[in-house]
Amino acid sequence: MTKGHCKLKNLKDQSKLLLRLIQQKGPITRNQIMDITKMKLTTLKRFMQPLLDEGFVIEADLAESTGGRPPVLYDVNPKTYYVIGIDISRTYTEVVITNLKMKIIDLYRFGPPFDPVNTVNQICSYIENKLHQLCIEKSMVIGVGVGTVGPLDRKKGIMLNPANFPSNMWVDVPIKDMLQQKLKLPTTVDNGANAAVLAEHLFGAGQNTDNISYFHCGMGIRTGTISSGNIIRAMNDYEDAFGHMVIDINGDLCHCQNRGCIETYCSIPSITKKFKESLKQSISGYVNKPYDEIDFLDICAAAEENDELAQAAITSAATIFGIGLANYINLVNPELVILSGPIVKHSALFYKIAVEMALKRKYVKNHGVSFSRGGHFKDNAIAVGAAVLLIEEILKNKNAKLLV
Ligand SMILES: [Zn+2]
Structure with a gap:
């Protein structure tokens, strides 16, 4: 373990909880901390001191005063660890x-x-x-x-x-x-x-909610969910189960050997494959590149430029994804759904149709779920x-x- 790791680990639980609060809410005044934690001043001082001594927390710029001496702001020291x-x-x-x-x-x-x-x-x-x-x-x-x-x-x-x-x-x-x-x-x-x-839950788009679902749509569909403030975990930590939700029992064969999984309709390989199939059967469509060189980004760009075949491929994938999403929302009840990954990043159309379809098909119509394209951290999440x-x-x- 490093010195920094040991120092953090050896903090008392109360100091750790204070640090976590300051990490998320800082800069924050002592009174605001006392309001949130209901700590007494003497307790707060006792558990704050090690954080100041070890350099985890600093007294930041002074807050605006409502009269009298301006209160001190606490924040995480951005330059020690x-x-x-x-x-x-x-x-x-x-x-x-x-x-x-x-x-x-x-x-x-x-x-x-x-x-x-x-x-x-x-x-x-x-x-x-x-x-x-x-x-x-x-x-x-x-x-x-x-x-x-x-x-x-x-x-x-x-x-x-x-x-x-x-x-x-x-x-x-x-x-x-x-x-x-x-x-x-x-x-x-x-x-x-x-x-x-x-x-996203602790530092990003979902800071004010304990129920968030995150979908990363790319080569496959990866899903992470926080329910009542905790990550939902499963045996073996699979994250692609959503992508293997069956939505058509007679559908295409998936690499998992099932048929009609969501992933067979809306992953980068499946959208590209289906677009190319439709292109073969059509005399129009995307013609600026040799057939073999057309990739997923070309399809997204063509869809944004109103190419009908590209729009049809994206719309079809997003519709199926949106129906799966409606099912997921019914089961897990998130307040916030973040859609992310290359498909969502490069296709505004995919995001729009997926959200529309999820809202239209979800079971509880007045359940106030909101959506975010990419969340706060985008590609770096x-x-x-x-x-x-x-x-x-x-x-x-x-x-x-x-x-x-
Ligand atoms: Zn599958």
């Missing part, structure tokens, strides 16, 4: 260095993860070089969070056999141990969708969320209650 978040997805790897405010200090993204050893080497070289360049000592780094594609053995930090990965070398990969051995930093691993939904997960593991103690 750092966290690393890693997103290993099917089409890219992203590494972020954040401060304790979960603000990105630096970001590195590189190509698809073909080989586990090379991917880990590339991640670690970037981290070592960048920390040196930014004059950040290893002891100031709390640890490393990884958000990746399930199924996982989350406790052991092993990627079991993620579907649709760019190579077949990603079977039983002990990603946690590999990173820990090289970086000598405490490391935690979870699903990317869980990481993303947690980041998984990497930032992985860093948040690492901190949460240390700060969150369900049994701790604030002393009054």
